[in-house]
Amino acid sequence: MSKRVLLIIGGGIAAYKSLDLIRRLKESGVSVRVVMTKAAQHLVTPLAAGALVGERVFTDLFDQAQEFDVGHIRLARECDLVVVAPATADLMAKAANGLADDLAAAVLLATDKPVLMAPAMNPHMWANAATQRNLKALRADGRAFVGPNEGEMAERGERGLGRMAEPEEIRDACLTLLSDGPLKGKNAIVTAGPTLEALDPVRFLSNRSSGKQGYAIAAALSQLGASVTLVSGPTNLSVSPGVKRIDVESARDMLAACEGALPVDVAVMVAAVADWRPSKTAKKKIKKGEAAESIELTENPDILATLSKKTKKRPALVIGFAAETDNVEANARAKIARKGCDWIVANDVSGEVMGGDDNQVMLITRDSAQLWPRMSKDLVAQKLAAEIAAAIGGKATRRK
Numbered sequence: 238m239s240k241r242v243l244l245i246i247g248g249g250i251a252a253y254k255s256l257d258l259i260r261r262l263k264e265s266g267v268s269v270r271v272v273m274t275k276a277a278q279h280l281v282t283p284l285a286a287g288a289l290v291g292e293r294v295f296t297d298l299f300d301q302a303q304e305f306d307v308g309h310i311r312l313a314r315e316c317d318l319v320v321v322a323p324a325t326a327d328l329m330a331k332a333a334n335g336l337a338d339d340l341a342a343a344v345l346l347a348t349d350k351p352v353l354m355a356p357a358m359n360p361h362m363w364a365n366a367a368t369q370r371n372l373k374a375l376r377a378d379g380r381a382f383v384g385p386n387e388g389e390m391a392e393r394g395e396r397g398l399g400r401m402a403e404p405e406e407i408r409d410a411c412l413t414l415l416s417d418g419p420l421k422g423k424n425a426i427v428t429a430g431p432t433l434e435a436l437d438p439v440r441f442l443s444n445r446s447s448g449k450q451g452y453a454i455a456a457a458l459s460q461l462g463a464s465v466t467l468v469s470g471p472t473n474l475s476v477s478p479g480v481k482r483i484d485v486e487s488a489r490d491m492l493a494a495c496e497g498a499l500p501v502d503v504a505v506m507v508a509a510v511a512d513w514r515p516s517k518t519a520k521k522k523i524k525k526g527e528a529a530e531s532i533e534l535t536e537n538p539d540i541l542a543t544l545s546k547k548t549k550k551r552p553a554l555v556i557g558f559a560a561e562t563d564n565v566e567a568n569a570r571a572k573i574a575r576k577g578c579d580w581i582v583a584n585d586v587s588g589e590v591m592g593g594d595d596n597q598v599m600l601i602t603r604d605s606a607q608l609w610p611r612m613s614k615d616l617v618a619q620k621l622a623a624e625i626a627a628a629i630g631g632k633a634t635r636r637k
């Protein structure tokens with residue numbers, strides 16, 4: 238049976254692009270059913286959308302005929318993916334707060350399927366603290382996002398972040414979320430980025446990790462069908478559609494978020510966790526004259542070792558990263574033994590790796606070592622995801 242998308246068209250000027258999205262999804266063999274909000278109907282007509290999907294468009298929660306015909310609960314469930322495009326500030330606010338005062342909002346509350354949102358709004362509305370709060374809440378609820386992009390707005394002369402992603406991009410994100418990859422049904426945790434260890438409300442200890450490799454691994458696992466929770470320290474990166482991101486600052490928060498995400502099948506610990514934190518965090522900014530001459534440090538928990546050594550809920554496959562400059566394989570093997578993990582991806586950090594787009598790694602398992610050629614972090618991620626799929630996915634036999 239072909240995959241089914243329930244497309245909710247919100248009331249943004251970008252609604253006209255959603256008609257093109259319907260066409261592109263259908264070209265990819267996906268069947269589409271449409272819900273339109275009242276506001277959307279000012280911009281495109283149900284007749285136009287209905288002609289493209291070849292069936293009626295659903296618009297009313299309280300229309301007896303529509304409710305008896307399909308009903309909002311069936312609409313919410315009889316699909317493989319719910320897509321909101323354009324996702325207006327209003328629809329995001331409703332979904333973030335669990336409101337259900339119209340058909341679109343009720344469907345979003347009732348669905349048990351993955352939800353992809355393609356926001357579109359004026360840059361000021363997007364940047365508004367309320368919208369950003371809602372975005373954070375929706376991400377934490379596991380909602381996937383594509384866009385918004387930077388560019389010209391419908392309002393004359395306005396530019397900025399807020400344009401809806403193009404129909405092709407939204408279609409690609411849909412196809413990723415609809416894919417039946419070898420890791421479908423598997424759960425993964427990935428940690429990424431630096432941790433930030435507060436000294437007082439304005440000062441902290443941290444490191445230069447960009448988070449790129451971890452984000453790429455989260456995306457690659459998700460593309461193979463895994464449900465991925467990315468536990469991320471502060472970065473400037475945006476997360477791939479379908480990946481649930483939990484933002485943390487300190488190592489202790491990162492550990493708590495990882496433990497909260499268990500049980501999972503695979504854990505990939507890519508974060509550059511600070512080994513030490515200030516022993517005391519001052520509640521108020523430390524004044525110049527009051528600062529001690531040295532900062533006392535306390536060792537942070539080792540997240541990789543903690544997950545590896547769990548007796549209950551230990552992930553079937555725990556993978557660590559190791560930055561090495563010499564004796565890469567021997568040092569990595571020692572690290573596997575010390576931390577109790579299954580595999581180590583050893584970076585050779587003698588060149589430029591931190592923050593760069595390329596990586597040179599060696600994958601070390603308990604009984605093998607493969608040196609991969611220098612390649613992009615995206616490719617490293619895809620190759621690693623393929624190895625993970627071979628080990629724990631689908632019908633393949635487990636390798637450790």
Ligand code: C5P
Pocket residue numbers: 428488506507508509510511512537538539540541542556557558559560
């Ligand atoms: O001991 P080292 O820092 O070299 O180990 C690196 C690996 O351990 C990485 O996978 C990193 O994410 C993980 N790690 C951790 N918690 C720490 C320190 C490192 O999960 N406190």
